Amino acid sequence: MEKTLLRKNDIYLIGILLIIFLLILGGVKLTQKGGTEVVVSIDGVEAYSFPIDEDLEFEITGYDGGTNLLIIENGYAYLKEASCPDKLCVHMGKINKDGQSIICLPNRVVVEIRSAGKIKSEDDYDTVVG
Numbered sequence: 001m002e003k004t005l006l007r008k009n010d011i012y013l014i015g016i017l018l019i020i021f022l023l024i025l026g027g028v029k030l031t032q033k034g035g036t037e038v039v040v041s042i043d044g045v046e047a048y049s050f051p052i053d054e055d056l057e058f059e060i061t062g063y064d065g066g067t068n069l070l071i072i073e074n075g076y077a078y079l080k081e082a083s084c085p086d087k088l089c090v091h092m093g094k095i096n097k098d099g100q101s102i103i104c105l106p107n108r109v110v111v112e113i114r115s116a117g118k119i120k121s122e123d124d125y126d127t128v129v130g
Contacts, residue, residue: 034052036051036052036115038050038111042063055072060107062104063107067107068083076096077111078093079092079111084104086106089103099114
């Protein structure tokens with residue numbers, strides 16, 4: 001007697017779950033708003049703010065002299081170069097939506113996209129580490 005791994009009802013269930021997942025993903029993508037400014041924080045302190053619609057190249061000096069090269073072009077922001085050993089921040093890609101961020105832990109640099117006039121408050125954080 002031959003056993004089958006997937007039965008007809010299993011395939012239907014997988015199909016329905018896939019459709020639900022795609023609908024949720026599409027809803028999230030459609031409701032996500034584009035940001036208007038790029039905010040750079042160094043060691044937890046907001047240091048710089050740039051409009052996302054103006055192209056620029058800016059070298060960020062982070063914690064303990066580490067550097068990151070921020071590029072803003074064509075409405076996107078990304079880190080092109082970094083002095084950190086793993087360069088994960090460079091590989092995080094381009095961002096342009098409100099709330100997206102690029103983080104370089106060794107240099108303690110955070111590049112975040114925000115909408116104009118949005119001010120980060122203490123209520124925006126889930127956890128405070130001392």
